[in-house]
Amino acid sequence: MKTFNLCVLLSLAVAVHCVPILQDSQEDEQFAESYLKNLQSLYGPGMEPVESGSGSDTNPDACDVTLVLDAVATLxxxxxxxxxxxxWRTHPLRDTPEQSLITAYWPDAPTDIDAAYESRESDSVLLFKGQRVWAFSGYDLVSGYPKPISSFGLPESVKKIDAALHDEESRKTLFFVSNEYYSYDEAKKTMDQGFPKRVDETFSGLTGKVTAAFQYRGYAYIYSGSHMFEYHLGTKTFFRELQNKYFLPCTEY
Structure with a gap:
């Protein structure tokens, strides 16, 4: 008999509550209904159950050493x-990553996204898929989104973004497209002149396709396949090569 998880989103600051439910079990269905009502009495109405997956074969595994992430961002x-x-969500105060459906947090969000980054200026997270971008503040879709990625000033020839990297200090966002990247000025809302540039000319040692990127404590972490490369954002100095599990730990040991 298969199982699925009943998940309820309380807020972006609170973990998704999940309980395993047996399919075709009237007793467990009654328990699920009671569980949801109890949470609604504590946190208010308007919450809906979400099936987080019908089995481990459909869920990506953080312990898979060949795992290639679609995107990484902070929030x-x-x-x-x-x-x-x-x-997956990780927090410095929690040891175990929390996994859920993307749409459990953002019902209007796309899945299988290409890139993502956090905009501190607008207090939002931006998700890219194909030639469109979605922006979410909290778990609400920002008015006017989704928009075409050309609204950033990218040429119409760009059909998708492979990764996005936001630098908090310079307030610039780098958009990686194939073996090149563009630089977007968040303050001026314009693309910087002199771009695109070749990725390997700026980030030494990075010869493969960029698949994800994010900034953490002044360092850039750029993913290429199942590996991650650490650079100083200011000088673009390469420090070390790491595996995906450096920030997304396997918890099955």
Whole structure:
């Protein structure tokens, strides 16, 4: 008999509550209904149950050494790791990553995204898929989104973004497209002149396709496949090569 998880989103600052439910079990269905009503009495109405997956074979595994993430971003002190329809959240105060469906947090969000980054200026997280971008403040879609990625000033020839990297100090966001990258000025809302540039000319040793990127404590972490490269953002100096599990730990040991 298969199982799925009943998940209820309380807020972006609170973990998703999940309980295993047996399919075709009237007793467990009654328990699920009672569980949801109890949470609604504590946190208020309007919450809906979400099936977080029908089995481990559909959920990406953080312990998979060949795992290639779709995107990585930060949000209000947390780290977000995207893969297919799922998202992991990690926080410095929690040892275990929390996995859930992307749409459990953002019902209007796309899945299988291409890139993501946090905009501190607008207090939002931006998700990219194909030639469109979605912006979410909290778990609400920002008015006017989704927008075409050309609204950033990218040429119409760019059909998708492979990764996005926001630098808090310079207030610039780098958009990686194939073996090149563009630089977007968040303050001026314009693309910087002199771009695109080749990725390997700026980030030494990075010869493979960029698949995800984010900034943490002044360092850039750029993913290429199942590996991650650490650079100083100011000088672009390469420090070391790491595996995905450096920030997204396997918890099955």
């Amino acid at each position: 209000r002190g947390e780290m977000l790791f995207f893969k297919d329809s799922f998202i």
